[in-house]
Amino acid sequence: TGFVENEVVQAKDKNADWRPRIVVYGENGETKVYNLPVGVRVVVQHNSDIDAGTVIAKRERATTKTKDITGGLPRVVELFEARRPKDPAVIAEVDGSVDFGEDLRGKRRIIINADAGEPVEYLIAKNKHINVQKGDRVRAGEALTDGSVNPHDILRIEGVNQLAAYLVNEVQEIYRLQGVRINDKHIEVIVRQMLKRVVIVDAGDTDFLVSDSVEKYKVIRENQKVQARGGKPATYEPLLLGITKASLSTESFISAASFQETTKVLTEAAVCGKVDYLRGLKENVIMGRLIPAGSGVAEYANRRITVEGQQEEDKPEIKISQTSLESLAGLL
Structure with a gap:
């Protein structure tokens, strides 16, 4: 067809300080530099005129052939098991501006000049796509490269609340693509147990x-x-x-044994002489007892609610007015 594209390939000498880039010169004399990772195809020609928003390079992305819920379940398992991705994204640890330093041992050096404190450096392989350019502003927790974010890094840098929001959003995104609606509270209960x-x-x-x-x-x-x-x-x-x-690190050995590794959990509990005080829901269900929730809480076991003017004799009671009862009925 006569159409020619230039593709960035890996240099034979990995220690060579070569940095493929595109430099765009603006009409007002301003210049903008775009660094290119390995595997990118340049779709513009040298000295060609371009407008703002023009695509100057493309990168192929691997896509899955099947788009059903089974394709997303491994990702759900990865999130709930808190696994570390094989090729995680590099995320910024501080707020600041991006700069590039000299390459070191065949890797690119990204420097974040922190708003407060010392600059932070990152060494990134040349075949990884970098999401930021020189002079960009980044905040702590923002991904500098492509890849799955390590949830342990989010917890370390941004804290519990941001990690919980990340896990809920990632799981919801998988189910939402299939038209499955799940209330956030179900995922939040699982995340709470993980933390x-x-x-x-x-x-x-x-x-x-x-x-x-x-x-x-x-x-x-x-x-x-x-x-x-x-x-x-x-x-x-x-x-x-x-x-x-x-689940296996819970205080109740009955609850832990009902999940996985039953023999191991029971053997360890017997050797250590553990005592299960049956404080949780699962262990009480297994033992056939009333669960410690709602009316099953010991504090409320012998209490009675009576209306004023209709008190029962010789029974513990909670006095409640007719107005309060009507308000409670309205809420229910």
């Missing part, structure tokens, strides 16, 4: 050890006791666990 444990950084005056993996509510409760005595509380960092590991 229920923390790692002790400084034990302070508590009985914990550094690097211990402990449920968050235990640390908070212990810190309150220590602070009441005037001691130093423990400091901790959030920990992300996959659903399999989170």
Whole structure:
């Protein structure tokens, strides 16, 4: 057809400091430089005139042939198991502006000049597509390259709330493409269980050890006791666990044994002499007991609700007015 395209290929000498790029000269004398990764095809010719918004290079993307829910389920498993991607995206750790330094050992060097603090450097393979250009502003947590984002990096850089929002949005996106509607609360319950444990950084005056993996509510409760005595509380960092590991690390060995590795869990519980206090839902269902939720909570077991003027004798009761009952009925 006579149509010619230039493609960027990997240099034979990987240590050569070659940087394929396109330089666009504006009418007002302004110049803009676009770095090109390996595998990109340049669709414009040298010295050709272009307008703002013109495509100057294209990159082929691999697509899946099947577009059903089964194609997205491996991604759901990857998210809920908190697996680290094989080729994760590099994400910015600080807010700042992007700059490029000299290549090192065949890799590109990206420098982020932080708004506060020292510059941060990243070494990126030349065959990876870089999403940012020189002078761009980035914020902490923004992907600098293509690829799946490592959820552990999001937790470390942006915190628990941003990680929870990321996991919910990623899972919803997979189901939404198939027209499946799921309320966020179902995914949020799973994410909450994945984030229920923390790692002790400084034990302070508590009985914990550094690097211990402990449920968050235990640390908070212990810190309150220590602070009441005037001691130093423990400091901790959030920990992300996959659903399999989170289920097996629960306090109840009956609940853990009902999920996976039953023999191993029961053997370990017997050797350690563990006691299950049946505080959760699953273990109470397994034992055939009333679950500790709603009317099953011990505090409400012997209480009665009576209307004023119709009190029962010799029974614990909660006095409630007729107006309050009507308001409650309206809510239900």
